[in-house]
Amino acid sequence: MGTYLKEVNNLMKLKRLFTFLSGIFCALLLMCCNDHLGSSPDPAVLRIYLVTNPADTTIQIGFDSLTVTTKDDFSLTISQMKVYSQEGIYAKLFSSFSGYKDEETEYNLLERQSGSFIPQKIVESHIPPNQYQRIEFVVYPPDEVTIHGLTFPIDIPEGYKPLITMECPFIADENEEHNIYIQFNAFKSIKRWRDTYIFTPSFELINK
Numbered sequence: 001m002g003t004y005l006k007e008v009n010n011l012m013k014l015k016r017l018f019t020f021l022s023g024i025f026c027a028l029l030l031m032c033c034n035d036h037l038g039s040s041p042d043p044a045v046l047r048i049y050l051v052t053n054p055a056d057t058t059i060q061i062g063f064d065s066l067t068v069t070t071k072d073d074f075s076l077t078i079s080q081m082k083v084y085s086q087e088g089i090y091a092k093l094f095s096s097f098s099g100y101k102d103e104e105t106e107y108n109l110l111e112r113q114s115g116s117f118i119p120q121k122i123v124e125s126h127i128p129p130n131q132y133q134r135i136e137f138v139v140y141p142p143d144e145v146t147i148h149g150l151t152f153p154i155d156i157p158e159g160y161k162p163l164i165t166m167e168c169p170f171i172a173d174e175n176e177e178h179n180i181y182i183q184f185n186a187f188k189s190i191k192r193w194r195d196t197y198i199f200t201p202s203f204e205l206i207n208k
Contacts, residue, residue: 041129044172046083046093048123048180052109059147059187066148072110073146074186078122079104080138085130093125109184131171138162141199157198168205181206
């Protein structure tokens with residue numbers, strides 16, 4: 001009986017030792033995994049603004065030369081915004097930090113304050129640190145535009161491609177903030193075609 005109890009006691013000691021060693025092994029394994037994977041880098045911040053060209057404010061309608069006033073409206077619908085790395089990997093962009101799904105948003109590019117066009121912020125997103133090459137977004141014109149109190153319809157030409165692609169190389173490091181400004185040439189984007197006006201968007205990158 002004494003021998004049996006002694007064997008049981010030894011087995012219990014071995015079991016406790018095995019459990020202790022297993023715990024140490026698991027802890028070491030987790031430490032090795034953490035060291036190998038490292039912590040995720042903090043994101044960068046990207047903001048994109050649409051800025052109306054202050055030198056492009058007049059359009060010829062019939063015999064009249066119309067200039068922008070404070071109550072005019074030229075609203076673009078923007079969606080499907082993305083930024084691409086050199087490897088072709090893209091990050092989806094949103095209009096605010098709280099955004100989580102793609103939505104079509106209208107922006108009046110003729111909105112003014114104190115006589116100046118108001119930059120329209122179309123993107124405010126976190127993006128992974130990376131070397132980026134280009135930005136893309138989809139744009140559609142309004143059904144009509146109001147200039148100097150006169151409203152006239154806008155048509156989309158046959159074969160219109162709404163996807164805008166702009167080469168814009170930049171490096172986004174952790175916690176850095178990047179602002180990109182895209183100039184919209186409002187009236188260069190409207191062409192007279194027979195008895196109507198068609199939308200042929202004119203955008204360009206600018207430095208601010």
